[in-house]
Amino acid sequence: MNKAVGRQHRAGRLFIYGCLLLVAVYYLVPLFVMIMTSLKPLDEIRTGSLLGLPLNPTLEAWRVAWGSACTGVSCEGLKGYFWNSVFMVVPAVVISTMIGAFNGYVLTQWRFRGSDVLFGALLLGCFIPFQVVLLPMARTLGFLGISGSVAGLVFVHVIYGVAFTTLFFRNFYVNIPRELTNAARIDGAGFWLIFFRIVLPLSPPIIVVSVIWQFTQIWNDFLFGVVYSAGNQQPITVALNNLVNTSTGVKQYNVDMAAAIIAALPTLVVYVVSGKYFVRGLTAGSVKG
Amino acid sequence: MHALKIENVYKSFGDTEVLKGINVAIEPGQFLILVGPSGCGKSTLLNIIAGLEAATSGHIYIGEREVTNLSPKDRDIAMVFQSYALYPNMSVRKNISFGLEIRKVPKAEQRETVQRVATMLQIEDLLDRKPSQLSGGQRQRVAMGRALARDPSIFLFDEPLSNLDAKLRVEMRAEMKELHQRIQSTVVYVTHDQIEAMTLGDLIAVMKDGIIQQFGPPQVIYNAPKNMFVAGFLGSPSMNFIPAVVEQTESGLGAFLEGGAGRIFIPLVHCTQALKAWVGKAVVLGIRPEQITHAPEHEGRIQIGVCRINRVELTGPDALVTTCLNKTDVIARVQPSSLCQVGETMALGFDTSMIVAFDPATEEAIV
Amino acid sequence: MPVSHSKTFFKDLASAAALERLLPKLVMAPTFVVTLVFIYGFIFWNAWLSFSSSRMLPRMDWAGFTQYVRLFSNDRWWVAAENLAIFGGLFIVLCMAIGLFLAILLDQQVRLEGAIRTVYLYPMALSFIVTGTAWKWLLNPGLGIEKLVRDLGFENFTFDWLVDPEKAIYTVVIAGVWQSSGFVMALFLAGLRGIDDTIIKAAQVDGASLPSIYWRIVIPSLRPVFFSALIILSHIAIKSFDLVMALTGGGPGYASDVPATFMYAFSFTRGQIGLGAASAMMMLAAVVAIIVPFLYSELRRGRNE
């Protein structure tokens, strides 16, 4: 009987590992194909197999994608747009994380009448479909004179990112006992001193979560990018989409794939380097509501 | 001059009124205990004194200045919290000197103070550790150290010992007492431990439902409680409340207690003037367990009665026996050597000099 | 306290304390204004646009329900709505099923769990544009999977959903599930890890088999996770824009349009601002119908804690 149980157990394990492996292949194949395609010359793509390794690996497609591929009217590759995204992401992430930290600090340690209502109202900002603010925001950016620019995108991302960062920091700071800040107040510290000397030193874990979340969201954004930016001010996602859908001449699949990987690289690196925090951000932002 | 004066303080959270007109004043160097059941508003009152909460109405004076509208840092106070609230990112040394640093005390003086406080509390070896590397008792000392470093006009303590285990609590209690006698500072100390209240306090304020029920020295509160709540709250096991009827006999006012084994006459020697009006009426007699003991060498106002024993509990130094008088369980504290078996009878002596009578309707003491 | 302090000194202290009490509100004020203007104000503004006769340029007049009437008599809108129903339904069901299945498998003390989890979750780090580009290539009838299978010897195999108006929306489902199911797995795995395993041990002692333990005890206790996952996935589905744009561009024709691409097309390329605003309001209504009960129960739970 023991033997039978053992065999059954082994079969079970086999099933589990089989399934997990199969699914892992499903998740990995697109990435694999992308990389392989980006390394092949065009004629090899047409004749060879989708899954085949490149016979004559070349970085030519990457060079073109970075420096000379056509994205709509201009043909200067993705490099300019890559830097646009960097210049958009960095200030937007820094500013929205800072504001989120201040808000979370007030909402937990300095609550006032109505602060909970304010938080609830803000929370809705995490959930609205952005389509409903697209048109008014387009007018507002025009009015502020920053429409079509990276600055305009930073502005939009900060405004609609603050709801998330506030949520992160609030949920983290709720666990800091009130007695701690009270002790600091008695010791003579004021609002800012308590924040910088007591609360901020406890915050690195949530800062990492917030930065990674915001970085991924803003880097990957397409909607605001395509609506609020124009010409050479577009972020990389928009440029990638233009590159892929530019229908002049021969379709260069290898360049498309190289461009897609370039666009994905920063967030992938962040994910691989700090996946733990990334997942924590995902679940913190969504489960704890 | 009062060290601290609390005048007509009210506090509401939304619709719930938590403090309902608090009036307390203490002299410099006095040790005030705020005691009461959980949720009665002790911490709230302490926070209002500290300035961490704003009172809804009323005034607070520390020394000769009114501090009602000042922020905590300007009130010249120090506070020790129940959870200690040590800054987790700072070393013990930094925890102690943080308040000094913020007040821009010169570096050399800071070092000196930290040294002095650490020596006083015997935590010199811990100065470079982080709070997470300390035991509960050590954390408690550091929290005290943080308060002592500042030399404020008032120390505020919110249940500082309640997170310690029983043995450590007794030790720290003794140290606290000694410390207070040494530095002679003014202290407001919140607890719901009545032994702490009795042993540490110069003055006790017993609170219930946001009202101070009685305010006075421990012995007065213990011996002459103003109402049944105060009487029952202090002392362990708590005071026996026995319903009885006041009667006029040849030897004066008194009441009879009916037990399983006969009637005991209890002469009422206090407040006879007030009690005259109660002849023939029901009252509640309050008598503490230690005032009922094994039959002693007949002395003074001791009344002997024979009682049937229903339960026996040994506590170590003495034994608690339960009997039934006037249909109420009554606990007596006797010497273990004089114990009898459950179900047997034994002679108990009632020290009637300390008996308090209460109005059963209002639960106020009859004075 | 030194007696020399004057009365005004204490007054100054008191006003400093008042300022300090004001400070938290001051810090929150920008967020308050931003929330009020850029969320609620803009929703209101958009609602107003949807009741105006705006076309190329926004006009602040009152046109009643004209735009809504036009919206509801627009074939393309109904295609978009139907596509959202298909996409949303399949996307949610598949993500949940795959996510739960993988989470249960991963919860069996699997070796290399960390590495496997990393593989399952990495698509979540990608932009929907990248996902769309990748799948567009894989699903490309001429050179993608179709060719791969034909090269294996199945000459008649066809897999041209990407260009088939009837099937195009299903390619969006495939890519969407690929991107998001790992995330749902992470949610469920967190839920499973949170279950008190003495309950499972007790059931084992009672003689229940592993499948029945999962079916009867574990899965029912994951109810809140199902709920959160449902909310998040439906939210992603309703907002879905990037993926459709990158994968099919809403085509062929407008066969794979969803409300988000509809709104974009009418508002920003076809100069029908009023109509676009009306479609955005409908999207908001859909989200509110799903989110509000969720938020309500969350807040109530928070209050009870």
Ligand SMILES: Nc1ncnc2c1ncn2[C@@H]1O[C@H](COP(=O)(O)OP(=O)(O)OP(=O)(O)O)[C@@H](O)[C@H]1O
């Ligand atoms: N911020 C607040 N909002 C609403 N009610 C509060 C708040 N703080 C305290 N309370 C209420 O005020 C009452 C008194 O609370 P307080 O903390 O002063 O009690 P306590 O006497 O210190 O009790 P314990 O011995 O348990 O510490 C309680 O009923 C409590 O629920």
Ligand SMILES: [Mg+2]
């Ligand atoms: Mg308390």
